[in-house]
Amino acid sequence: MHHATPGAGGRGALTPGTLALVVGVLAVQLGFLLSYIGSFHHPRPQGIPVAVVAPQKAADRLDRLPGDPLSVTVVDDERAARERVRKREAEGAYLMDPSGARDTLLVASGAGGPQAQALRRVGERVAAEQDRRLKMVDIAPAGEQDYESLTPFYLIVGWLVGGYLLASLMGVLAGTRPARPELGALRLAGAAAYAVLSGLGGAIIVDPVLHALPGHFVALWWVGALLVFGTAACTLALEAFLGIVGIGVAVLIFVVLGNPSAGGAFQEHLIPSFWRAIGDWIPTGAGTTAVRNIVYFSGNALGTPLLVLGGWALAGAVLLLAGSLRRREPGLTLPL
Template sequence: MAATDHGTRSAFLREVRSAVTPHAFLLVLGVLGLMIAFITSYAGAFHHPRPTDVPLGVVAPPPAARQLVRQLDRLPGSPLDPRALPSERAARQQLADREIDGALLVDPHGTADRLLVAGGGGASLAQAVEPVVTSAEKSRHRTVRTVDVIPADPGDSRSLSSFYLVVGWCVGGYLCAAILAISAGARPSNGHRAVIRLAALALYAIAAGLAGAIVVGPVLAALPGTFFGLWGLGALVVFAVGATTLACQALLGVLGIGLAILLIVILGNPSAGGAYPYPLLPPFWRAIGPALPPGAGTWAARSVAYFRGHAVTGPLLVLGAWAAGGTVLTLLLSVFRKPGNAADEPAPEERLPAA
């Protein structure tokens, strides 16, 4: 009986080792780590949004303006970054250029002031600034009325369509790249194959950018702005993310998919300024957001949709850097790779039959 039990246990252990290999076990541990990072990143970014150093223009007679700027700058927690502006026209122009996120217009002949906001740049930010300014005005025995001078489109609830559009483009980019690479081994076999995959990715990016622009434009009427501007932005976002994913896979093989998910999904999405624009995010996420594709894409999409393309140069340079860097790294790692890596071998269906 004892021998039978021992044989049963041995058979069971062999089945376990066969079903869950050491390699698979390590991959599962990696997935667990990504899950923990996902929860930490999203909860850390979103659990306590509060305004910090929100750029705010102040239009008032010169002596009062200087005093009010000092008062607003000294509010507990530093929610505002106020600066004096010469006129309402200048305030509206800076709002349109995305240089400020709000403007307080002081009535020199009464006690009823106005707060100009741009809801198209993020409804949550506009709503967060309003109580801060209202409280400060109340302490001065004044009232304030909020005016949304660049409101979100009726089909764009809370100005979130740009963010979800970019998230969709990012998902399409790294999934396409992963499929292109994994279908024939986790790493490109040679320079020619890398070039072909990058070319295929470029064609896919053009189609994906077009599809996204059609859905949020003619189909759903979720975003205003130029159709071709959104199309071009989408193609760049998809290619930047896809090229980055191909580079990660060329560097680390199948583990590169995890690195791409870490960069784009775990770090990039919560720091993109979508649900909560940058001034509402904690310092870490506020710092990395503009440098990652989801953040650069979201900012650019909102600029194209609501701000006539103002303030897109920086985000487009960021996306271009990811696209160029991913392309160059993919090619270099493919051309100068060391031969003999099992991950570089073509899939069985791609092997030519013997002559």
Template sequence: MTFVDEVKNAVTPRAALLVMGVLALQLLFIASYVGALHKPRPTDVPFAVVAPAQVSEQLVTRLDALPGSPLDPRPLGDAAEAREQIMNRDIDGALIVSPTGTTDTVLVASGGGTVLAGSLTGIIEKVEATQRRTVRTLDVAPASPDDFDGLSSFYLVVGWCVGGYLCASILAISAGTKPANRERMLIRTATMALYSIAGGIGGAVIIGPVLGALPGSVWGLWGLGALIVFAVGMTTLALEALTGVIGIGLAVLIIVIAGNPSAGGAFPLPMLPDFWRAIGPALPPGAGTWAARSIAYFKGNALTGPLLVLSAWAVAGTALSLLLSMRHEPAGTTDGTATTGTATGTVPGGSTAA
């Protein structure tokens, strides 16, 4: 055989296409992660100002006009309302101006991201210095000292997502990427549900009682973890049922390449570029990271939105998987009725053989 013939035998057209797809995923991975994380800076961060009436409007205008628009300031009536809005995750920080002294207070919540909390403090310190005022920082939802840079929630969710699409990928290729009929898909869905329950409780116990990295309800994190794993797993099964083995690559594209850098893990959403900030909350890693931090540090507030997002992925993945499986008859059927292992036929001479 010639060298060209050897190449043709070694690399089939299908393999070549798959390799090209892997190359595309590799380049997209680099572009997505570097594009999202190479130059983080706060932009339009929801921020409250509590100040005497005679200076409130002027201060809001000054903060709104800062170069690069790091803050989206709005006036509030009192410090208690500012604290409540931070805990409800409506705003990320607040400046409380002292009506009598020259030392003001900036409220932050490092549980939502220590990098963002530090950035807000730095911005306000520079603004206050121009007015010959000083600032003290009050962290109303502090990150755990064992949760460095507030990353534990993000890594927990990444682990759940990885488990979801790997388990689904194994289930999808266990029969050699054979299209799943309805019965097989029901079995895969049930298996995915059981795996999700186990993965959810395992992650919650490790991150909480075992390592002590996150406070908050173990039961709440268990439920969240099970939902994340199931949503990602069923999405992967649906994509595989729709496109074959390529669906596993599409799951990696959605969850890993698009979802992880936009999740607000390493840098909270207000510090990401517009594109990643827009898609992050709609993808499982972003919704999961927000929900995990809410459970751990914000008394379970602001959970409705991310739980609806995760539920939508789970429902859509399950429904699409089951609908696509109905295109395939159970193995061994020709007219919709399963065979029982006995066949009859006519042999030469007109006799019937069973």
């Protein structure tokens, strides 16, 4: 008869590797809390780009409001102001009628409902201080089935989750580092095929199924495919160099840092400077901006978001292939 040794089942449960993973998980969790609460707990307008049709003195007053909520550019007329908003060069416009007592505020809720409402509050305060009335006109409104223009953000988040989950699954099933470049290329091919299907599925959901973002099916499909492939490729590359820790780093980049800075719940000019600075350069923010520009702004200002998404995809692919060339070393193993 064999007698069980006390504690044998838990042998190795507190190895240094396990402890390091637990500490890493705790760090990601606390980073998640700090990132989300730090960026969202006190949204306020900061330097929102606004086109202004008004005498220079009045425009200067708008540009020097307490707290600097606006960044003003003077334009000649309402047509020029509308054009700047549509081309994503301004987030709104203030039109002052020098011959009357009623001004007009142009906003674009398709770029984000909270930002449009922030502009409304600032405009109403300015008008009230001058004993003027203010009319608000939404020249690029969010769709009827897209409350506060949140659908683009959640669509991007869903695509991102698919990308890094696919890469994580590949790492668990086949090892985090490909043994040779051909196997790395095979993983990239699999990620590309998955990305095309994932992009197609997301476009079907938001267009013919839910009608949340109708009329841009093909463009959304391929933006989604590029985003999913880039996310998967970068996660695979991180796994190739860092092992299982690479999955955590991917979550740190795409979720902990990417989600709060993406302009989803609160837009770029409503969040603190750190998140404002990084948002456009992470796939989450670049993807959200790309989708909004496609749907609500006739595809204007797509160059930078698409370059960012393409850059992440290219970097992920190159680094994965480079990682497959590295000499294999003993990796971190999980106690089972």
